[in-house]
Amino acid sequence: MPNGADIPFYLPVGNECRLFELAFRHRLPLLLKGPTGCGKTRFVAHMAAKLQLGLHTVSCHDDLTAADLTGRYLLKGGDTVWTDGPLTTSVRGGGVCYLDEVVEARKDVTVVLHPLTDDRRLLPLDRTGELLQAPDDFMLVVSYNPGYQNVLKQLKPSTRQRFVAVEFDFPPPEVEIKVVAAESGLDADRVQSLVMLAGRLRAMKGHDLEEGVSTRLLVYCATLVAAGLPLREAVQAAMIEPLTDDADVKKGLDEVVLAVFG
Ligand SMILES: Nc1ncnc2c1ncn2[C@@H]1O[C@H](COP(=O)(O)OP(=O)(O)O)[C@@H](O)[C@H]1O
Ligand SMILES: [Mg+2]
Numbered sequence: 001m002p003n004g005a006d007i008p009f010y011l012p013v014g015n016e017c018r019l020f021e022l023a024f025r026h027r028l029p030l031l032l033k034g035p036t037g038c039g040k041t042r043f044v045a046h047m048a049a050k051l052q053l054g055l056h057t058v059s060c061h062d063d064l065t066a067a068d069l070t071g072r073y074l075l076k077g078g079d080t081v082w083t084d085g086p087l088t089t090s091v092r093g094g095g096v097c098y099l100d101e102v103v104e105a106r107k108d109v110t111v112v113l114h115p116l117t118d119d120r121r122l123l124p125l126d127r128t129g130e131l132l133q134a135p136d137d138f139m140l141v142v143s144y145n146p147g148y149q150n151v152l153k154q155l156k157p158s159t160r161q162r163f164v165a166v167e168f169d170f171p172p173p174e175v176e177i178k179v180v181a182a183e184s185g186l187d188a189d190r191v192q193s194l195v196m197l198a199g200r201l202r203a204m205k206g207h208d209l210e211e212g213v214s215t216r217l218l219v220y221c222a223t224l225v226a227a228g229l230p231l232r233e234a235v236q237a238a239m240i241e242p243l244t245d246d247a248d249v250k251k252g253l254d255e256v257v258l259a260v261f262g
Contacts, residue, residue, distance in 0.1 A: 013039075
């Protein structure tokens, strides 16, 4: 389906668009799993726009508490006024609430999510005494990166089993070439060689690298090349330096670049 002018560009890889739409229509929460920079956030923005839903995105971090999502009393001109957080705003008004990297958030966040993610679809606000019922057009979407080797940063089974889940990965080359060309404006030939290089660099993941080159970094690299930076410099800046600080690992990556570009 062509992307409309005001719908963020997203090229589907599998059945994720249909799955998102079905989950929305049937009021099911959705979990997106996948590495950084593979298109999860773009996908959510695209689908929210396509379904004409408002979108509240929260980038979770290790200081994020339930109150940051639900809301809190704030001092306003001498009065304390209740102020909805992004989750409460979405539940009151409908639309998509997207919690990016949800495992990063404090533990008390899951307590808030549980009643919202079963068929009750409730959001209790202890501080105001309200019990909000999510409207039909409310949808909760969360993402996390299962690649991080941190047992403390895993989603608990009791939480993850409340979501319909889609696995994301970097798009296959033929899709990734189109994505990177569309995002950067670089010609397809040069994009193709960058995507090929990314494939080689990704194959080194696990040995010394925690994460492979993301589609995001490929877009950065292609954007720099399209802007006139010499290829090797763009590769260095966008596909090598962001991946590692280790001199030996860098050398290994450089060798791969040399093998591909000569
Ligand atoms: N399937 C896709 N269609 C369009 N753009 C994509 C796609 N996959 C990745 N991208 C590009 O990659 C960038 C990073 O994707 P993003 O959604 O921010 O990653 P994530 O949220 O998974 O970390 C986007 O800004 C976009 O340029
Ligand atoms: Mg994201």
